[in-house]
Amino acid sequence: MIIGKDIIDQYNKAGVENFNSDFDFLQNKLTRSGANVAEIVNKIADFQVAIPSWALGAGGTRFGRFSYGGEPAVLEQKLDDVGLLHALTHSAGAVSLHIPWDIPSDVSALKESAKSHGLVFDAMNSNTFQDQPDAKKSYKFGSLNSVNEDSRAYAVEHNKEVIRIGKELDSKSLTVWLADGASFPGQLNFQTALSNTEKSLKEIYADMPEDWKLFIEYKPYEPNFYSTTIQDWGTSFMLANACGERAFTLVDLGHHLPNTNIEQIVATLMYKGKLGGFHFNDSKYGDDDLTVGSIKPYALFLIFNELVYGIENNKNNPYPAWMIDASHNIKDPLEDLLQSLEAILIAYAQALLVDQKALKTAQLNNDVVAAQDILQNAYRTDVRPLLQAARLQSGAALDPIATYRNLKVRETLISERGWAKATGL
């Protein structure tokens, strides 16, 4: 299924009058306070978030999985789904593949398909957290950290294969997330595990083309419940530094213990020029993989405030790679992703409204009340008309979810694909 621009224009007509009135009101208000509304709208329109191939079908928990009709069964269909999201929002212009789930059978056809949807291939993801049916070595007791040299070498070789496939697709980065760790005290020697991981990452880094970046993700626990070898941003930062200047830390919102000050981690990494990528999701207790902005929208705004500040002030930090990393157990995965994209852009737009100059003055004067007001004035602004303006000027839908439902996208996908189970879940 393809949603053409003319169909979207047709649906937009019904909402344009209300939009104009909402936008005029907000534009007047923001202009009065000194904001450059056109510039903000352009920034929102330019913001692109990668969709990972594994978020397009229903996920599951360790207790079970409930299939969703019309899920993409093959890689080509996954690209089509991201194409639908991009047509509706014009903010999902990239796809992130996971190997071996997404090994392309016909590279040039896949690139052609991506091009027709206006998509690029974002970071490639390796998978050494499970054994594939044809696996020659096991990752049961670790991969890049393994004390078993054969397993460690096998995991390094897998990452090299992911780079090879990524090169063919014109991807420019590799994300490594490791499940490596221990479930029980004494199971592994912390220092040996870390040293093996560093050695493996250096081998992978050396294999990357000159214009590629390596993103090292971290996570405190799960699937191992006693220790994870790359458990926090400090460990990732240390390993990135050991690899070289094209290695960076990747922050995944869900990979923190409750109440961690993630915005401060973002600020610290950007100050050091080492924030490479960002994975969006939301959570209440742990790595819950819930819809972005569904639980802690203010924390998301505070994080974006640091991202916007860092993009403006830390020229030593590359522009971060953005990706949604979530899993959908009960919602329509595409509707969930539309909600996530909206939440990301709302937080970004609110952060763009922060009066950085006034905030700096308040900080220099230790005016704590004014500092809080400046942040909360931005956060409490309903910025949704700005997002609509950005979508309208890009030819996307004024109301993506309503358009998705009016067009009966899910019903169409079910009639086209049936109840096939998505791969890689």
Ligand SMILES: [Mn+2]
């Ligand atoms: Mn992640």
